[in-house]
Each structure stands twice: as structure tokens, then as C-alpha cells.
Amino acid sequence: MQIASLIFLFLASTITVFVASTHTYNDIPQIISNEVRELKVTKKISHNLTRAVNDLVKIKDKKTSNHLFCQTCDLVIRQIIAYRRSGANKESMVAFFRKLCRTFATWGGVACDGYINIEIDTVLYIIDNRKDLTVHRVCAIAFQPKNCTDPNAHKWTVDLPPKRKTVKTHHPSHSEASPLKVLHLTDFHYDPLYEPGSNAACNVPLCCQKSNGPPSKATNAAGYWGDYHVCDTPWHSITELMTHLKDAHKTFDLIYYTGDIVSHRSWATTKDENVKAIKELFQLFNKTFKATPLYPILGNHEPHPTDFYSPGNVTSKVSTQWIFDLMASEWKRWLPDETKATILAGGYYTVLVKPKFRIIALNSNVCFISNLWLLYHDEDPYDQLKWLVDVLTKAEKDGEKVHILSHIPPGEIQCLQRWTSQFRKIVDRFAPIIVAHFNGHTHLDELRLFRDPTNHKKIINVAYNAGSFTTFVGFNPNYRTYDVDANTLEVLDYDHYTYNLTKANQNKDKDPEWYKLYSFKDAYGLKNTTYDSLTDLIGRMSRNRTLMQQYFRYQGRDSDPYTAQGCDDTCLRKLVCGITAVEASESIQCQNIKKRTT
Structure with missing residues (x-):
């Protein structure tokens, strides 16, 4: 966000x-x-x-x-x-x-x-x-x-290799071994200035800080564990999560962190304060998870100014190269040396986790339309998509399967249309080896499904958005764990965990009561998570109002204010539409859905 x-x-x-x-x-x-x-x-x-x-x-x-x-x-x-x-x-x-x-x-x-x-x-x-x-x-x-347009916009493209003959593609069988346990954390938005009891209903874009003054009434007092108002996350809530993860889960095989460490106090950030917050969280991750492999990516809030990722050839006064320099240093505790070059070049990297399993971590924040540097240069910033094609081409040749980590999810309405169309084209081409995408940014528990461009009834790829740990705005905190097949790397199922912030804040001396909100297969009546099952799911969602109301509630993790706002039939139709909107242009069309008239 x-x-x-x-x-x-x-x-x-x-x-x-x-x-x-x-x-x-x-x-x-x-x-x-x-x-x-x-x-x-x-x-x-x-x-x-x-x-x-x-x-x-x-x-x-x-x-x-x-x-x-x-x-x-x-x-x-x-x-x-x-x-x-x-x-x-x-x-x-x-x-x-x-x-x-x-x-x-x-x-x-x-x-x-x-x-x-x-x-x-x-x-x-x-x-x-x-x-x-x-x-x-x-x-x-x-x-x-x-839908503002530029008649002289350069319609740049990313070249793709011809498709390989499918008869030569190796499809690994499902493993009989225990699935890999993957923890997905995202969007912490740590606020060092969070002050329990302060005014949560202030007149600036982020509240719950001492500078906001006292609340006008008790219901506007910032909660101890966080707040549903326009507020971010106190440090003690983050450390409580780390304690809970160690106590509730024996071990994880992999951890994905999909960006956004810094708070939404964007009008008052400084480079030094951002660096401090980033280092504190990564040090906590390192202390908590020790030798467990962790794969982090950048969010749009990590740089200063917020959202800005400058080209590599601008002057130092306005350059954001420092954020890549910092990540190259911080991430080396988890990543191999060969990732340093691309991290320094643009904040992205790839790692071969084990034979036949590759992770590709993108800096998709460059496509975000609040990144003012798009006005200066918008053609495949940092040559990242070209690099993505090269990595996928080699992975395909080597018989690898791929997980893609990206802060901005496919189809984000505020991701540059040209970037999203080229990214979608890449996914269409390499769908057989891209097993799943893992995203954050929107703070919503979301599912995005890629349809075959020649047959819209056929699903060819899937992206999972794990919501957010921050409550900004009106959400319950959450994290997610996946069961991933050790051979195919497919997500077999996932569990979504949360706690009710209202209840947690009623007793600040007691740790929040975490619980499993739902399991993917059980909640949506899936026999499995194959593309055929996901195709059936989107069909059922389009016909079943009750199922979509459940999807709406889960987006905000069943939080009190999010559920209270409700979702009428037009809202539900937009939600269904958004699940298969994997380009910005498609998301714009979804938002333009009108109320049905009789």
C-alpha cells in the first residue's frame, strides 16, 4: 500500500x-x-x-x-x-x-x-x-x-523465445515425502513511533503516534497490539509474532518475505530512519529463524522518498541507489554471493534452492505509478523483465520449476499498464515452469488466476497474496503457511492464521489469541489445487454469492470493521472479476463494473 x-x-x-x-x-x-x-x-x-x-x-x-x-x-x-x-x-x-x-x-x-x-x-x-x-x-x-491516455506513448516490448515442444517437457511426479513447509510473511509496516493510547483518529495520513495528541474519546485511543484506524504496527506486536511462530510451528523449510517494512508516515521519512527500521526487522528475522533459508524482496515503502526507484544514471542527490546497496549488504546473510550483482543493479535476484527448484525475486515496485521516476524512464526499468526472460529461458532448458516472489501482485490497477502486459506475456510463455507467484502490497488476502489467452476457461498459472501483518487499514494481522510438494513445487494447500484485534486489545497483558482462520482446500471445497480445480473454483465463485461473501470476509481476515462495511452484489462481481484480472487494463475494467439495473 x-x-x-x-x-x-x-x-x-x-x-x-x-x-x-x-x-x-x-x-x-x-x-x-x-x-x-x-x-x-x-x-x-x-x-x-x-x-x-x-x-x-x-x-x-x-x-x-x-x-x-x-x-x-x-x-x-x-x-x-x-x-x-x-x-x-x-x-x-x-x-x-x-x-x-x-x-x-x-x-x-x-x-x-x-x-x-x-x-x-x-x-x-x-x-x-x-x-x-x-x-x-x-x-x-x-x-x-x-483511463488517461498518451497518444505518443512508446509501446515497448520484451522479446520472447519461441515455445519449446511440449513433448520434451519433463513433468515431475508428486512426491511421497512430506511437503515443504513455507512461511509467507508480508507488509509489516513497522512504526517506531506507535504509541498505545494516543489519538488513532488524527488529521494526518498516519495516526497512533504521540505527536497526534490525546484521543477525543475512548474509542479513538490507539490499541496496544495495533489499531483498525489509519495506523501501522508497534514493535512489540512484531516480536510477539516471532515468539508465536517459534512456539506454534516446529520448523519451516523456507520463508518468503514479500516486502514493505517501513511505515506509511511517508511525508516524514528520512533515509537514516528507513535504514534503521529495515536493519532492525532483518536482524529480528535472523535471530528468530536462524539457519532457515529466508528470501526477502523490496516493497514500495523501503526507499526514501516512498515509492521512488530512480534510474541508475541520475545524480546522487536524487538517486535511490542506496536502497540497493543496503539490500546487497543485509540480504547476504541469506543469499549466495552471485545474487549481489542484480541486487545492486535493481533490487532483484534468482536462487537455485535445490536441484530443479528456482526462486526468482522481482522488484516489481518499479511499475507502481506512484514511482515518479516512471515519468523520466518507463521502459523496462533496470532491464528487469529482459533479465526475467533470460532466467526463465535457462530454467526451462535445465528442467527447473520456479516460484516468483513479487511485492506488487499481477494485475495491480496501479502498476504501469505496459509493464503488466509484458509481464503477463512472459507468464503466458513460461507458464509450464512457473508453478506459483507469492505477493503482498494490497494488504488483502487475494487469489489471482492467469487464464490461457486462447481459451479463457483454462487456468494456466496462480498467484497467492498473503494479506499483511499491519492492520492498515481495518484489517486483522495475519501470516500464512503453505504445504509445497517437494518434487513439483506446487502449493498443495495453505493455512491462514490471524487474531481478532478487538479482543486482543481488550487485554494488553495477555498475548493475542492466534487461530487458523481457514485452510484453502477446506474453505473453498477443493479436491486439490490443480488448475482444473481452480478453474472449477472460479466458476463456482461466479455463481455462488455465499462463497464470494466468504472470500470478501477473508480478504480482511474477518476483522470487525472490514466485515461491517459489507459487500453488495456489485462489489462481489468486482471481486470475482479481479481474481482473473492479471493486467492493469483488466483490473480497470473490473472497477468500472456498474450496478445492475432491473
């Missing part, structure tokens, strides 16, 4: 106001130009603009709203770029952004100033050095879910 970068959130706030501020569509461009131009010299907002905020809800047609949104984005971005290129210095740009943020965003002055101070150097670097930067490019990337 991300708190989007300053420029994106500023636009999201300002544009919706502008769009609603007119009674006729033809007035929109002039209103925008006038208002943005005035904000460079004044803080005053016209009465018409103020009144327009109240008209926002009247724009109900999504297609019309998206069109106006994208049109307005073009005009706002044109003002920003032109102001800088007309000679505005850094101080002038900071002052301009402060007016925009304080006028239209709801974070308050502290968060506004924090985002601006952290991100301004990157914003100005991109405007100054990407000479062909266009408003269409910015809006198409920043507001991809709104």
Missing part, C-alpha cells in the same frame, strides 16, 4: 474540485487556467470554485468524469511545467506547491510541507532533465486508473 507522491495526490484533490466547479463542460479549461494562474500569486479561492466543491457528487457518469479528469490534468500539469521552465526557482516552486496543497488537500500543513520538502528535488529534476516531458505522458501514467 502507498501514500501517493505529492504531485499525484495534489492533482487528485485539485482536479476533482475544478471539474465540479462549472455547470457547463466548455467552461472547464478557462476556469482551470485562471484559478491555477491565480494561485501563483494569491491564496484566495473564488466563490464559484468554493461552491463547485458541493457540486462534485453530481458528476455520476464515470466515463464523463474520467474524461473531464484527464482533460483537466493536462491543463494543470501544463501550468506546473510551464512555470518551472519560465524560470521559477526552487523556492518559488515550493511556495506554489504549498498553496496548492494547503488549498485543496486535506492532510493539513505538516503533511503538505513534509511531502513537498521530500519530493521537490525529484519533481524538479524530472521537469528539468526530461526535455520531452509532455502533459499527456504525466497524466497517462499518474492517472492510469482514470
Whole structure:
């Protein structure tokens, strides 16, 4: 999960106001130009603009709203770029952004100033050095879910080798030995500033900290073990999890950690604080799991600024190369020396766990549209997808089976469309050797199924999202264990563990009561986890409302607030659609599903 970068959130706030501020569509461009131009010299907002905020809800047609949104984005971005290129210095740009943020965003002055101070150097670097930067490019990337387009976008591709003859493909038989036990942890979002009893309903993008002051009422007091409000994870909750894992499970053969260590306090991060949090968690993992092989990957929150992964050829002032340098050092306790080169190059690596079993760990955060560096360079950042093809090609030749670890799950709506389409193409080509994907990021317990592009009734690949340990926002903490066949490397089943945060917080002197929420096969009536069974499952889900209500509850780990919000028929249809949405374009289509009319 991300708190989007300053420029994106500023636009999201300002544009919706502008769009609603007119009674006729033809007035929109002039209103925008006038208002943005005035904000460079004044803080005053016209009465018409103020009144327009109240008209926002009247724009109900999504297609019309998206069109106006994208049109307005073009005009706002044109003002920003032109102001800088007309000679505005850094101080002038900071002052301009402060007016925009304080006028239209709801974070308050502290968060506004924090985002601006952290991100301004990157914003100005991109405007100054990407000479062909266009408003269409910015809006198409920043507001991809709104279907904004760039007619001049470069449709880059990743070359694939021809398919090998299937008759020569080796299919290992299922092992009679005990399955491998794999622990999947993800999205801890450790908050060093978490303060039990502090205000959990504050006016900045992350609460439950001493600086948020006392709560206005008892129900807004941050819980001891965590909180359902906009809050992250205290250290004592993380150490309790480690103790529980050692006590409740004899041993694990492998551990996957799929990213996001740093908290959501993105307007106030520093490089040093991020480094400290990352080192503390990895040291705890090392102490807890000792010699057990652990395979970590980066999340979008590890760098500073949040979400930003810079190209390798930018100046040191705005470069995020330090995060790769840090990971190369921290991960060497678990990974072989030969992984160092690709970790330093882009935060990704591959390991042959044992003969015929390969793990590929990706840095998919580069595709996240809040990664502002996509505006500077978006064509296969770090040549990672090209490298992925090369690794898979050799793995196929050597008869290996592959697990792919990736923070951003397939089909994430905020992953660059071109990246997701190329990744999907790679998975389609190498589906016979890619046994499973393991993801995080969304904080949701999710299943993603790849369909055969020539036969949509046929499932050819599967991705598992293990939810999150953080409660951000409204979730119960969780972890997951998989039974993996020792020969085929297929997931035979998994168990999902959680505890009820409400009950846990009622007695802070007692450890939380962990329990198994469900087992995959039992919960969904599966004979096995073959692609044929998963094909049958998605068919049953599309017809069975009760089954999908269960899927909805499990997404939030049966938490009290998540379950209370409910999921109507339109919501359920979007959930079903999302299970087979493995490209961003498909996820956008799922979100645009309308309520059925009679």
C-alpha cells in the first residue's frame, strides 16, 4: 500500500474540485487556467470554485468524469511545467506547491510541507532533465486508473523465445515425502513511533503516534497490539509474532518475505530512519529463524522518498541507489554471493534452492505509478523483465520449476499498464515452469488466476497474496503457511492464521489469541489445487454469492470493521472479476463494473 507522491495526490484533490466547479463542460479549461494562474500569486479561492466543491457528487457518469479528469490534468500539469521552465526557482516552486496543497488537500500543513520538502528535488529534476516531458505522458501514467491516455506513448516490448515442444517437457511426479513447509510473511509496516493510547483518529495520513495528541474519546485511543484506524504496527506486536511462530510451528523449510517494512508516515521519512527500521526487522528475522533459508524482496515503502526507484544514471542527490546497496549488504546473510550483482543493479535476484527448484525475486515496485521516476524512464526499468526472460529461458532448458516472489501482485490497477502486459506475456510463455507467484502490497488476502489467452476457461498459472501483518487499514494481522510438494513445487494447500484485534486489545497483558482462520482446500471445497480445480473454483465463485461473501470476509481476515462495511452484489462481481484480472487494463475494467439495473 502507498501514500501517493505529492504531485499525484495534489492533482487528485485539485482536479476533482475544478471539474465540479462549472455547470457547463466548455467552461472547464478557462476556469482551470485562471484559478491555477491565480494561485501563483494569491491564496484566495473564488466563490464559484468554493461552491463547485458541493457540486462534485453530481458528476455520476464515470466515463464523463474520467474524461473531464484527464482533460483537466493536462491543463494543470501544463501550468506546473510551464512555470518551472519560465524560470521559477526552487523556492518559488515550493511556495506554489504549498498553496496548492494547503488549498485543496486535506492532510493539513505538516503533511503538505513534509511531502513537498521530500519530493521537490525529484519533481524538479524530472521537469528539468526530461526535455520531452509532455502533459499527456504525466497524466497517462499518474492517472492510469482514470483511463488517461498518451497518444505518443512508446509501446515497448520484451522479446520472447519461441515455445519449446511440449513433448520434451519433463513433468515431475508428486512426491511421497512430506511437503515443504513455507512461511509467507508480508507488509509489516513497522512504526517506531506507535504509541498505545494516543489519538488513532488524527488529521494526518498516519495516526497512533504521540505527536497526534490525546484521543477525543475512548474509542479513538490507539490499541496496544495495533489499531483498525489509519495506523501501522508497534514493535512489540512484531516480536510477539516471532515468539508465536517459534512456539506454534516446529520448523519451516523456507520463508518468503514479500516486502514493505517501513511505515506509511511517508511525508516524514528520512533515509537514516528507513535504514534503521529495515536493519532492525532483518536482524529480528535472523535471530528468530536462524539457519532457515529466508528470501526477502523490496516493497514500495523501503526507499526514501516512498515509492521512488530512480534510474541508475541520475545524480546522487536524487538517486535511490542506496536502497540497493543496503539490500546487497543485509540480504547476504541469506543469499549466495552471485545474487549481489542484480541486487545492486535493481533490487532483484534468482536462487537455485535445490536441484530443479528456482526462486526468482522481482522488484516489481518499479511499475507502481506512484514511482515518479516512471515519468523520466518507463521502459523496462533496470532491464528487469529482459533479465526475467533470460532466467526463465535457462530454467526451462535445465528442467527447473520456479516460484516468483513479487511485492506488487499481477494485475495491480496501479502498476504501469505496459509493464503488466509484458509481464503477463512472459507468464503466458513460461507458464509450464512457473508453478506459483507469492505477493503482498494490497494488504488483502487475494487469489489471482492467469487464464490461457486462447481459451479463457483454462487456468494456466496462480498467484497467492498473503494479506499483511499491519492492520492498515481495518484489517486483522495475519501470516500464512503453505504445504509445497517437494518434487513439483506446487502449493498443495495453505493455512491462514490471524487474531481478532478487538479482543486482543481488550487485554494488553495477555498475548493475542492466534487461530487458523481457514485452510484453502477446506474453505473453498477443493479436491486439490490443480488448475482444473481452480478453474472449477472460479466458476463456482461466479455463481455462488455465499462463497464470494466468504472470500470478501477473508480478504480482511474477518476483522470487525472490514466485515461491517459489507459487500453488495456489485462489489462481489468486482471481486470475482479481479481474481482473473492479471493486467492493469483488466483490473480497470473490473472497477468500472456498474450496478445492475432491473
